[in-house]
Amino acid sequence: MQTAREYNFDGLVGPSHNYAGLSFGNVASSNNVNSVSNPKEAALQGLAKMRALAQRGFAQALLPPQDRPNFRLLRSLGFTGSDAEVISRAHREAPVILASAYSASPMWTANAATVSPSADTADGRTHFTVANLNNKLHRSYEHAQTARTLRAIFGDERHFAVHDALPPTPAFGDEGAANHTRLCAAHGAPGVEMFVYGRVEFDPGAPAPVRFPARQTLEASQAVARLHGLDPARALFVQQDPATIDQGVFHNDVIAVGNGNVLFYHEQAFVDESGTLDRLRRALAGVHAELRPVRVAASEVSVADAVSSYLFNSQLLSKPDGRMALVVPQECQENPAVAAYLQRLAASGGPIDELISFDLRQSMRNGGGPACLRLRVALTDAEAAAMHRGVLLTEDLYGKLVAWVGRHYRDRLAPDDLADPSLAVEVQAALDELTTILGLPALYASQQ
């Protein structure tokens, strides 16, 4: 067995972070529509989390923001003229489209791609399938730059395969790692990959939510497993409970998180709880691992409390002593039922014995907690050496990025500020400088 470490690639929050209410079915996004954002604070909150975890010895890296506004999107929808004219016309005629083109949503890198480490794949490479995110206009345009970014970092084809997004059609709605959980005995050992879907395109009789959209289909999850060359005995497809989607659980990572052999989940996460656990146990036995479920009952934490506190949108991290730390958003401490539950959990003698809490309020107000903000990639030493290392969060890089944010980011962005053509120029200048800081000179298509 190879040894491997889990690297967390956090999304660096972009300079146009704003609240546009673009994600129907995501309660926080809808609740904060048109409120004033603070991009500078958002970026610094994200960087503070990255730095604290790096200082604790966890392998930490980042994925850069995307260029905004997305002029390709705006021009493809008929807004013509100079950049300033495109912006002003879009603001006048379709402000929601302008906000979509300005969205900093690529910060939620759990939705960038699904990742299978080399220990699981037929060809022994690490596979990435970029998520098409086709359920939401503002996110459906992310995949082109995401593929470009991943290829810039994981370009060595001896070790890595980056697959383009699945066809952008409802049958293949794919939201990436947010609906994918890998369980294993150790990060470098073969694992079991659990794909959680919200609906089945080609079986109209299958249960589906009625109020909010299911963003992930079974067909998309199966295609990703095929592309990655997963052993069918170690790839499980599990349906999320549609009733929880209708309560605002728009991704599985809002109701469950796994790490190592631990699955931390809410009793209402899956359509068939006991069947899911049985299948996981059997598949894990095949890789000599034993499932440790940590189940949260609805009587302890309701789905509504899970959604408002983001208890399950936490990072579950393995510590050198074999125990695990749960990285939660500060909102968990502010919810009495959740805070009490967490105290019991840490004292229970189970696998999770530590809580680490962060203020990620700026991202949380758009429905993005600690787990949304990171993409997990388990890498062997040889793989880690083969990736572009300029995105690894060192103390030096942290210092440079804090200074860069200070120079370029606004501390206030209201909906009408998106009409200001100088914002586009500011974002461009910031990203140009970022590519130098990260050592990725041709990161954006506009730089070719």
Ligand code: SUG
């Ligand atoms: O896709 N919010 C994101 C939040 C993504 C959270 N990711 C995970 N759960 N892994 C979304 O709904 C809101 C943007 C706005 O409304 O301005 C937004 O895109």
